[in-house]
Amino acid sequence: MTIPLLNLFLLFSFFALSFSHETPNPQNNHHNHHAFPRPLIIEYSELEEELKLRCTSWRFAGEANNLSPWITVPKECAEHVKEYMTGKGYIYDLEIVSKEAGEFAKSIQLKDDGLDAWIFDIDETLLSNLPYYSAHGYGFEVFDHEKFDAWVEKGVALAIEPSLKLYEDVLNLGYKVILLTGRKESHRAVTVDNLINAGFRDWHQLILRSSDDKGKLAVIYKSEKRSEMEKEGYRILGNSGDQWSDLLGSSISVRSFKLPNPMYYIA
Amino acid sequence: MTIPLLNLFLLFSFFALSFSHETPNPQNNHHNHHAFPRPLIIEYSELEEELKLRCTSWRFAGEANNLSPWITVPKECAEHVKEYMTGKGYIYDLEIVSKEAGEFAKSIQLKDDGLDAWIFDIDETLLSNLPYYSAHGYGFEVFDHEKFDAWVEKGVALAIEPSLKLYEDVLNLGYKVILLTGRKESHRAVTVDNLINAGFRDWHQLILRSSDDKGKLAVIYKSEKRSEMEKEGYRILGNSGDQWSDLLGSSISVRSFKLPNPMYYIA
Numbered sequence: 001m002t003i004p005l006l007n008l009f010l011l012f013s014f015f016a017l018s019f020s021h022e023t024p025n026p027q028n029n030h031h032n033h034h035a036f037p038r039p040l041i042i043e044y045s046e047l048e049e050e051l052k053l054r055c056t057s058w059r060f061a062g063e064a065n066n067l068s069p070w071i072t073v074p075k076e077c078a079e080h081v082k083e084y085m086t087g088k089g090y091i092y093d094l095e096i097v098s099k100e101a102g103e104f105a106k107s108i109q110l111k112d113d114g115l116d117a118w119i120f121d122i123d124e125t126l127l128s129n130l131p132y133y134s135a136h137g138y139g140f141e142v143f144d145h146e147k148f149d150a151w152v153e154k155g156v157a158l159a160i161e162p163s164l165k166l167y168e169d170v171l172n173l174g175y176k177v178i179l180l181t182g183r184k185e186s187h188r189a190v191t192v193d194n195l196i197n198a199g200f201r202d203w204h205q206l207i208l209r210s211s212d213d214k215g216k217l218a219v220i221y222k223s224e225k226r227s228e229m230e231k232e233g234y235r236i237l238g239n240s241g242d243q244w245s246d247l248l249g250s251s252i253s254v255r256s257f258k259l260p261n262p263m264y265y266i267a
Numbered sequence: 268m269t270i271p272l273l274n275l276f277l278l279f280s281f282f283a284l285s286f287s288h289e290t291p292n293p294q295n296n297h298h299n300h301h302a303f304p305r306p307l308i309i310e311y312s313e314l315e316e317e318l319k320l321r322c323t324s325w326r327f328a329g330e331a332n333n334l335s336p337w338i339t340v341p342k343e344c345a346e347h348v349k350e351y352m353t354g355k356g357y358i359y360d361l362e363i364v365s366k367e368a369g370e371f372a373k374s375i376q377l378k379d380d381g382l383d384a385w386i387f388d389i390d391e392t393l394l395s396n397l398p399y400y401s402a403h404g405y406g407f408e409v410f411d412h413e414k415f416d417a418w419v420e421k422g423v424a425l426a427i428e429p430s431l432k433l434y435e436d437v438l439n440l441g442y443k444v445i446l447l448t449g450r451k452e453s454h455r456a457v458t459v460d461n462l463i464n465a466g467f468r469d470w471h472q473l474i475l476r477s478s479d480d481k482g483k484l485a486v487i488y489k490s491e492k493r494s495e496m497e498k499e500g501y502r503i504l505g506n507s508g509d510q511w512s513d514l515l516g517s518s519i520s521v522r523s524f525k526l527p528n529p530m531y532y533i534a
Contacts (some may be wrong), residue, residue: 060330063330064331066367
């Protein structure tokens with residue numbers, strides 16, 4: 001990773017405001033202090049490390065649901081998020097969530113009535129839109145509904161492999177799989193085709209946003225749909241989603257599994 | 268960080284089982300493949316990077332509440348957790364949670380009735396027991412109640428500075444601060460002294476486990492206490508804790524803030 005000078009500036013302007021002991025101080029400035037005795041390359045690598053840690057903290061805070069709603073990845077973390085999303089970190093994070101979910105799924109003695117359910121979100125949970133986001137700054141650009149819809153309509157999103165493995169395990173254990181997505185009803189056909197082409201099969205139900213659900217916060221829409229499932233008798237044991245709004249609200253599952261996603265936030 | 272040979276073994280034995288494509292394969296083994304053309308030092312650094320990423324994933328999974336209850340830090344992540352807890356990563360994670368919580372606290376227009384409340388857990392939220400855990404493997408040793416009690420009775424736990432800042436901000440904004448801890452009633456006096464010596468002041472209530480609460484899961488005990496607060500008329504706006512059992516259950520706060528803690532898990 002290279003850090004252009006702009007980023008040095010952004011690093012300080014972004015973090016200095018929040019943490020007073022990080023504020024540059026001409027009397028005792030870390031950067032000035034080392035300017036002569038140490039080579040510039042060391043300064044860069046220290047700042048790179050600093051930026052990496054701060055952006056990792058930002059990602060952690062998101063995964064722990066500590067952040068207020070956010071519109072885009074912070075400018076100074078755009079490169080970090082890109083590296084994370086295209087590197088091993090994202091894959092390993094997906095793998096451990098899939099593994100933990102699978103172990104929980106196996107640990108439950110299901111009833112014979114076929115009413116034990118596992119809910120999956122679709123985007124960034126079963127299907128990856130990375131080809132789209134790679135062309136749009138990995139969350140650094142403001143989300144564009146029209147462009148994203150055009151991408152969805154291509155029906156070429158990729159399977160998230162660790163999720164596909166969990167999906168198969170959950171199906172084979174006898175759970176009823178319910179897909180609950182923020183995608184619109186008008187995208188049903190392309191979504192079904194995309195899911196099947198990516199290797200997903202035999203879901204019990206695919207719930208998309210109807211015209212009645214338009215404008216509802218995701219957390220409300222999804223809670224309502226889970227409440228309907230419970231009224232139909234389903235026991236919601238597991239729920240996998242990349243947004244906290246997939247998992248929180250009411251009628252929440254016994255265990256929920258938060259997949260990583262530092263690219264966008266849905267309330 | 269140095270990785271002794273034992274860790275190489277542990278790395279493979281720990282992760283290989285879960286992720287089949289990571290299983291060593293004599294025909295196509297990454298390590299064997301590079302044994303001649305590349306120096307050993309590169310192998311070590313690749314494995315170090317691998318271990319770091321896997322252990323970061325384990326920490327992330329914990330912070331996102333994806334892990335099943337665990338007893339100790341996984342052996343292969345003991346060094347990683349120690350480095351995290353004693354390095355900048357932990358501090359930055361604490362700082363961003365404090366900052367986000369403070370922004371939320373400020374964003375609320377409090378009522379005049381003095382019933383807007385903010386709950387803080389104590390251990391690893393307001394007070395740090397790092398001197399104790401540094402002598403006990405940073406979560407690598409099985410938790411020892413007697414030894415930990417002896418440490419608590421010294422009353423020398425340290426303030427977590429970013430939490431102290433949030434605490435002051437929340438107090439000054441006019442919230443009623445309620446401390447809700449898993450510590451026992453018999454530790455009230457030493458806890459009060461420790462908190463005051465660490466700079467905490469003017470809490471409205473300090474709730475410790477009474478004999479009635481003995482043996483209750485933390486998530487139950489804390490939910491019951493929050494429910495009592497609500498019955499007394501309090502509106503629980505914020506809740507800061509390092510365990511998900513501080514934050515989940517019933518009578519949950521409007522926003523909750525999960526402080527990092529990869530050293531221990533309380534159900």
